[in-house]
Amino acid sequence: MGMLDGKVALVTGAGRGIGRGIALLLAREGAAVVVNDLGTALSGEGKDESVAQQVVREIEGFGGRAVANSESVADYGAAGRMVEQAVEAFGRLDVVVNVAGILRDRMIFNMTEEEWQAVLDVHLKGTFNVCKWASVRFREQRWGRIINMSSTSAFGAPGQPNYAAAKAGIIGLTLSCANALSRYNVTANAVLPSGWTRMIDSIPTVRERTLQEYGKLPSELAAGTERDPANVAPLVAFLASDRAQSVNGYLFGAFGYNIALMSQPKVIKTLRADHRWTVEELCEIVPRAFAHEFETITNQTGFSSAIEAIPEGEWIEVMPGVRFWATKLEPYGELTW
Ligand SMILES: NC(=O)c1ccc[n+]([C@@H]2O[C@H](COP(=O)([O-])OP(=O)(O)OC[C@H]3O[C@@H](n4cnc5c(N)ncnc54)[C@H](O)[C@@H]3O)[C@@H](O)[C@H]2O)c1
Structure with a gap:
């Protein structure tokens, strides 16, 4: 008995990396899977049908059901x-997992319109396209699961303005779907994944370090380690299952063996005037009122390193082999002046 027996899933970008791991696990948990993959280069150029077909063969190899797209x-x-x-x-169709992605990294001042558009088209429009068509069915059948891959880059990766914008857009799209579709028993959640794939091979610092230390690319070292892109799949399988019916509209980080619940923006301090502010007043009061936040809130993208830096003593063992950590409830400093 699998957690997804009788379910049908569409996984995009399922021919390689994180998507492949997801397609394989959903199939092992009993789902029939449409394995979508265009089979492109990392830049989005080219096409290779064998990439999706190969994963279908792997699934059929262990007795699962799959078709290629x-x-x-x-x-x-x-x-x-x-x-x-x-x-x-x-x-039928019960689950869509939007994983397909490409990169065209460039600093904002060097980025061409074409580089911007290509990344927005695959990530943001592609996720919309699949959510749109799937949601028509999900609404009719009163059940469905949407699981979209965002990224920590959404919070400000400096060399990826197109990718950051697309991945932040996917968060907005996911939360909109969550709010619109919950009445039809449909959930939508976003995952910020990680895994040493060819995407990570393209980061010069990481590539050079692993080449120097091990003589191999990051993607060649990942299998069976905490960097294995297949480590993202169990969270996705859980979110796809009946057991996750009440989990709707959340952002999860899948960082190595960490499953993290991410906070979402909320008002943390406010100054309220009884009149329209003058610029002089703001020059005077804003730095004073928000000084603590200006020092502590940075555009974080390094969540994995932040987890690594949590002191040993702050973890609580909750079951054998599993530790838990939670941020302090009031991390925002004193409310007094
Ligand atoms: N690897 C990471 O650490 C990481 C971190 C954050 C987010 N992500 C996101 O996770 C997803 C998977 O990344 P990955 O590292 O496994 O990448 P990957 O390059 O290994 O796999 C992506 C797959 O998507 C396919 N694809 C590209 N364009 C497509 C299109 N238009 N239609 C259908 N398929 C298409 C590619 O052919 C490829 O097989 C991406 O959305 C990526 O942005 C990855």
């Missing part, structure tokens, strides 16, 4: 055909 998620009509393919092959 090699169209692009960036194509609105193609996303509709992916959903139809699930229904034609397996009779």
Whole structure:
């Protein structure tokens, strides 16, 4: 008995890396899977149908059920055909996992319009395309699961303005779906994943370090370690299952063996005037009122390193092999002047 017996899932970008691990685990947990992958280079160029077909063969190899799809998620009509393919092959669709992604990293001042658009098209429009078509079915059948890959880069990766904007957009899209579809028993959650894939191979500092230390690329070292992209899959399988019915509209970090619940923006301090502010007043009062936050809130993208830096003594063992940590409830300093 698997956690997903009888369910049908569409996983985009499932031919490699994180998506492949997700497709394999969903199938092992009993789901029939549409394995979508365009089979592109990291930049989004080129196409290779064998990439999706290979994962289908792996799934069939352990007795699972899967079909391949090699169209692009960036194509609105193609996303509709992916959903139809699930229904034609397996009779229904219950789960969509949006993983397909490309990179065109460049500093903002060097970025071309084409580099901007290509990344927005695959990540943000592609996620919309699949959510749109799937949500029509989910609403009719009064059940569904949407699981979208965002990224820590959404919070300000400096060399990735296109990718950061797309991944932040995916958070907004996911939360909108969560609020709109909960009445139909549909949940939508976003995952900020990690894993040493070819995407990580493309980060010069990480590539150079592992090449120097081990003579191998990060993606060649990942299997079976905390960096294995397949480590993201169990969280996704949980979110796809009946057991996660009440988990809706959250952001999760899957950082190595950490499953982190991320906070979402909230008002942490406010200054309220009885009149429209003057600029002079703001020059005087804003630095004073928010000084603590200006010092402590930075545009964090290094959540994994932040977890690594948590002192040993702050972890609580909650079951054998599992430790828990929670931020202090009031991390925002004194409320007095
Ligand atoms: N690897 C990480 O540490 C990391 C961190 C944060 C977020 N992510 C996100 O996780 C997802 C998977 O990343 P990965 O590292 O496994 O990358 P990957 O390059 O190994 O896999 C991505 C797959 O998507 C496919 N793809 C690209 N464009 C497509 C399109 N238009 N239609 C269909 N398929 C397409 C590619 O062919 C590739 O097989 C991406 O959305 C990425 O942004 C990854």
